[in-house]
Amino acid sequence: MFRISDFRGNDVPNCHMQNCPFTKNYMYISSNYRTPLMDAFLDSGKKLGYRTIDYNSDERIGFGYVQANTLNGRRHSTSKAFLFPFKDRKNLHILTQATVTKININHVNKKAESVEFVYNKMTYTVETKKEIILSAGCIASPQLLMLSGVGPKEHLSEMNIPVVQDLRVGQNVYDHVAFLGLVFQLNTTGIAITPSNTKIQDVKDWLFNGEGPLSLPSGVEGIAFVKTSVSEEEFDYPDIELLVGPLSLATQRSQNNLSGVKVDYFEEAFGDLTDEETFSIAPMLFHTRSKGQITLKDKNPFHWPQVTYNYFKDRRDLKTMVEGIKYAIKVGTSGNFENIGSRLYKKKLPSCSTLEFGTDQYWECALRSLATPMQHHVGSCRMGPAWDPEAVVDHHLRVHGVKRLRVGDISIIPIPLTAHTNAPAVMVGEKLADILKADWN
Incomplete structure (x- = not known):
């Protein structure tokens, strides 16, 4: 199902590659690919007491389908929506x-x-x-x-x-931080995205119809907004986001190590999962308390500035993320996830091998080893x-x-x-x- 809205949230007619108008002043929001993981994800949320929501509505906490600024399986950027339609104006020079x-x-x-x-x-x-x-x-x-x-x-x-x-x-620099190190294995086939089960038809579906697994934004299929037990929020504001998708960090070997993990570290941590079907549920911290800064390296405008993030400088961030990891594991091993054979991959990370897997100390070590900036x-x-x-x-x-x-x-x-x-x-x-x-x- 293709859900398309303008940027202000008003529904506009559904469309496909051949008949979708690039309407001026519209920024399209769509979500159109589903795997059995989403049914399991939503079912798990319901069993944990959460509703299925449209998170772009006024509902703050719940589970839902990912929505992204995409049109026909491709990013629909502000440039395409607001700049290209007016690029020939005489008073505009690009x-x-x-x-x-x-x-x-x-x-x-x-x-x-x-x-x-x-x-x-x-x-x-x-x-x-x-x-x-x-x-x-x-x-x-x-x-x-x-x-x-x-x-x-x-x-x-x-x-x-x-x-x-x-x-x-x-x-006064803040950024969201996520953990991609949670990998879930499956005993069923044809659900996750791996190099071996990605077919030429999948490529054609994306190229010509904007559909199929390759249309997933960054491989994410569903999102949940949850409030952990350590939240200091007075009201029902989520402190953790969970992102689920039919691939995992273990899939990254085939993508030239895009995750930034060193090759030898990756091989030791995830090399056993060669071409296995896996998926991930990644917790992301919303209300970061640790504050970073941006400074100049020198006076040369062509030199990148220095960015210091200071992730987890405030230990409350670390504590909240550990709870987010526990919650993600609870989601990924309950409800219909059990029916598709979901199980957490429990091999220890090389940098945390002396700690007991699953303890708070282990997850703190894992976060310091594999936490990922979200560029937010x-x-x-x-x-x-x-x-x-x-x-x-x-x-x-x-x-x-x-x-x-x-x-x-x-x-x-x-x-x-x-x-x-x-x-x-x-x-x-x-x-x-x-x-x-x-x-x-």
Whole structure:
């Protein structure tokens, strides 16, 4: 079943590859592939007291089908939805393969005046008549601000960058963290995705119809929002997300080790599962308390900034994730999962071999060994009032103390979200568009 909605959640007609209109101003949401794992997943949730929900509704806790910004089995990005349909406008100029290196800000009146960028090894400067909007993401936006003299005074002085405005840019970074090390084996066949059972027809189904197992977003089929026993939330807000899919970390060998796990470590941990049918339930931590930071490596805009995540610096994060792991195991070994022969793969990780498998100490070690960043960064250009010492932009996304400069991306979100960050990032863009229309009539 193909569920398609516009970005605001309104249902639009179902469509297929041949007759689906790329309607302007619509960002499609779809979920169309099912395996027996989903029936087991939803059944397990019901036996544990959870409802099957549409998690994009006002229901916060429950189990449901994954929904993603995809159309015909392919990512339907903001570029496809909002930029491509209008790329021929005379007042819109799109330049790709260019790198912005600096925003020039007048040090006297603190007014943003122009943008410098490099294109085909040539440096260009574009002046602004009204204002500049920086939308480079949670890592590059703070990097550009700091290169332009907006950032922590002590850090900019260390980099020999003249300080225009002393703000806590890059000092409030949060990210979701997940654990992919839970692998469940099956005694039934034809359910999980493995190199041997991926057929040429599966490739054709995806290429020509946007259907089949290859249309699953990152291999995820279902999502659950749960509240663990260690949650400090007063209300019914989930603190853990569970992501289920018909493949696992053990499948990654065939994908050039995309998980980032070293080959020898991977072979020792998961080499016994060669071409076995496995699946995973990955817990993800929502309300990260450990805070990281983004700093400049040097003054060269072509050098990546330094990102320090500080995962699990706050032990409460570790404690919550351990409970999330236990909950995932409970889900994956109950209900209809038993009927398809689901069992947890219990071989110890090489780095945790001296600990008893399944204990809290073992899972803490496993998390420190195989925890995975979700790239859901927020907070590096935190939104807040002028009296907030951590704030970088105000409620209209204007950079505090700098005229004609705004930041319009996910970096302005001040706290970790109970959600993935794609939809909130689009929300920031849409809200900023409304603000700009109001400010400039």
